[in-house]
Amino acid sequence: MKELLSFILEKTRKNALAFGDRLPSATVNGKYRFTDDGSWVGSFWNGLLWTCYETTGDKFYSSAAQSSQYRLIRRLHDNPNTLDHDIGFLYSLAFVMDYNSTGNPLARRIALEAADLLCSRYNERGRYIQAWNVWEPGEAFSEMNKGRVIVDCMYNLPLLFWATEETGDSRYRDIAANHASTCSSTIVRSDHTIYHTYLFDHVTGMPLRGQTHQGYHDESCWSRGQAWALGGYAYAYRYTGDRSFLELSKKLAKVFLANLEEDGIPMWDFSLADKKGEPRDSSAAAIAASGLLEIASHEEGTVREYYRSAAERLLMCLYDRYSTVRLPNEEGLLLHACGNRPTGEDEDCSLIYGDYYFAEAVTRLYSVTESGEREIV
Numbered sequence: 001m002k003e004l005l006s007f008i009l010e011k012t013r014k015n016a017l018a019f020g021d022r023l024p025s026a027t028v029n030g031k032y033r034f035t036d037d038g039s040w041v042g043s044f045w046n047g048l049l050w051t052c053y054e055t056t057g058d059k060f061y062s063s064a065a066q067s068s069q070y071r072l073i074r075r076l077h078d079n080p081n082t083l084d085h086d087i088g089f090l091y092s093l094a095f096v097m098d099y100n101s102t103g104n105p106l107a108r109r110i111a112l113e114a115a116d117l118l119c120s121r122y123n124e125r126g127r128y129i130q131a132w133n134v135w136e137p138g139e140a141f142s143e144m145n146k147g148r149v150i151v152d153c154m155y156n157l158p159l160l161f162w163a164t165e166e167t168g169d170s171r172y173r174d175i176a177a178n179h180a181s182t183c184s185s186t187i188v189r190s191d192h193t194i195y196h197t198y199l200f201d202h203v204t205g206m207p208l209r210g211q212t213h214q215g216y217h218d219e220s221c222w223s224r225g226q227a228w229a230l231g232g233y234a235y236a237y238r239y240t241g242d243r244s245f246l247e248l249s250k251k252l253a254k255v256f257l258a259n260l261e262e263d264g265i266p267m268w269d270f271s272l273a274d275k276k277g278e279p280r281d282s283s284a285a286a287i288a289a290s291g292l293l294e295i296a297s298h299e300e301g302t303v304r305e306y307y308r309s310a311a312e313r314l315l316m317c318l319y320d321r322y323s324t325v326r327l328p329n330e331e332g333l334l335l336h337a338c339g340n341r342p343t344g345e346d347e348d349c350s351l352i353y354g355d356y357y358f359a360e361a362v363t364r365l366y367s368v369t370e371s372g373e374r375e376i377v
Contacts, residue, residue, distance in 0.1 A: 001366040004315065005055065007325045008333060008359045012052050015331055016064040019045070023068055026339060027350040030330040037075045040086035042068075044356040047093030051356070054101055055363045062102065069094055073110055080117060085131045087118045088156025093356070096162050108166070115163035118156065119175055125205025127178040129153055131197070141213075147202035150213070151187050151194050151225040154180065154232020161239035173239065180236040184248055186210075187229075192251040193221035193270070194229045214340050220271035224284040224338075226256045231291025237298060249295055256288050257310055264317030268338040279347060281338040282322045283354030289314040289361040308365070315361055324350070334358055 015024075015032070023042030024032035035042050049065035052058070072094050075082060083090070091114035098107035121130045131153055132145040157176040164173035186207050187198040195210030195218070215222035233249035236242070259270040261280065266288075268281040289311040296307035324330035332350020339346025 001362060004319050004362045005366050007319070007323065008362060009052055009056065011324070011331075011333060012048055012359070013060065016049065016061070018331075019064075021067040021071070023071060024331075024352050026337075026346040026352070027330070027332050030327075030332075030350075032331045032350070032352070036071065037079065037082065038072055038090055040084070040089060041352050043072065043090045043092075043094035044352040047097060048352070048356045048359050050093070050097035050101055051359050051363055054097075055366070062098075065094070066098065066104075069098070069107075069110075076110065076114060076117070081133070083117065084133050085118065085121060085129055085150075085153045085156050087114050088153070088159040090114070092156075092159045092162070096159065111159065112163055112167065115159050115172055118159060119172060122175045122179075123147075123200070123202060123205055126200045126202070126207070127182045127205070128200060129156075129175065129179045130202070144199055144211075147200035147208070148197050148211075149179070149183060149187060149200070150197045151183070151222075151228045151232075154183065154236070155228055157232065158235055158239070161235075165239075177236070177240050177242070180233065180240075180245060184233070184245075188248065188252070192248075192255050194225045194252070196222045196225050214342060216269040216271050216273075216341075220269050221255070221259075222269050223256070223259070223266040223281055224268070224287065226252060226259075226270070227284045227287035227291060230256055231287060231294055234291055234294035234298065238294070246295070246298055249291070253288070253292060253295060253307070253310075260285075263321055264313060265322065265336075268341050279338045279341065280322075280336050282318060282334045283337040283351045283357070285314050285318055285322075286334060286354045286357040286361065289318075290357045290364070293361055293364050311361060312365060315358070315365065318358060 022034040023038045024045050025035050025041045046065045049061045053061035072090055091111050095107040095111040098104050128149045131148050131150040134142050134145050136142040160172040160176035164170055187195050196212040196215045198210050199208040212218050230249050230252035233245045237246035260266055265280045265285045267275055268279050272278055292307045292311035296304045322334050322336055333355040334350055336348055337351040337354045339351055
């Protein structure tokens with residue numbers, strides 16, 4: 001693990017010097033492109049820097065992480081209409097991590113403002129958080145966003161759980177727990193595969209049907225979505241103590257692990273009719289590795305070891321076969337990620353969220369092996 005950690009720290013330092021206050025998203029020809037306001041992915045870079053800071057205590061990383069925060073503050077205050085449920089990603093990784101690491105009062109205030117905005121998306125009748133905005137009024141798919149949830153939101157809920165812990169206001173936790181419960185019986189199928197998105201009647205709150213946007217077809221199992229779900233429910237258990245969430249997480253993990261390819265990494269969708277010429281998704285493997293470690297942290301003995309070992313296998317497959325450790329001109333940490341196969345966007349590239357979850361999982365596992373204990377934080 002020490003070799004993997006050194007690789008992450010060195011490449012991230014090099015990138016921070018080159019990126020300045022910009023927020024990377026995906027690579028083109030090995031170089032990251034940037035978003036002005038972060039889109040939905042920008043703060044994974046902040047999270048990567050905070051992870052390096054927490055691991056080393058080196059203020060180079062914390063300073064680099066804080067240098068781009070103004071972009072997200074400006075967006076929250078001046079253009080909140082551009083934000084959707086990914087508020088959770090953006091403001092947890094950029095501001096909650098800052099506050100937890102440094103005690104920065106501004107970071108706390110911004111994170112709580114973001115949590116309030118995320119709560120405003122809650123549909124009380126349906127007991128869900130609306131995922132996307134109506135991008136194009138009048139267009140059918142876009143109009144359905146009024147009643148749409150997507151599986152990624154399971155990883156946006158920790159912002160709300162944190163807000164309750166920080167303020168004592170149970171409203172945040174209740175909304176997050178209700179959303180998780182609703183999705184467990186809608187977006188999660190009976191065989192423990194997932195829909196990418198699920199539709200509700202936004203007026204009555206009644207569940208309607210599953211649908212995809214990034215998967216192979218509506219009834220397929222998009223591998224990154226399965227990874228979001230398995231980790232998301234493990235975190236829901238951490239904050240609620242509801243054992244059903246942890247048991248669901250383990251069933252979702254079983255599906256993910258059973259569908260890996262021979263090289264240990266998943267295809268971009270588990271339901272492909274023909275895999276020939278279809279890409280892997282290294283980001284799904286990285287997200288799953290992190291989620292498996294979260295499951296392990298709540299178990300003991302051989303069960304804990306099973307999930308820890310599964311995570312370690314994924315990480316070693318990624319490092320040995322998909323990393324850029326021998327490619328110094330590549331800015332990403334992981335190659336061969338797949339952003340959106342149906343639209344052809346961000347295919348066979350490095351994705352900043354894949355890099356972040358790879359680093360999160362490696363540093364989490366490294367803290368175990370270095371301490372000589374089997375505790376996973």
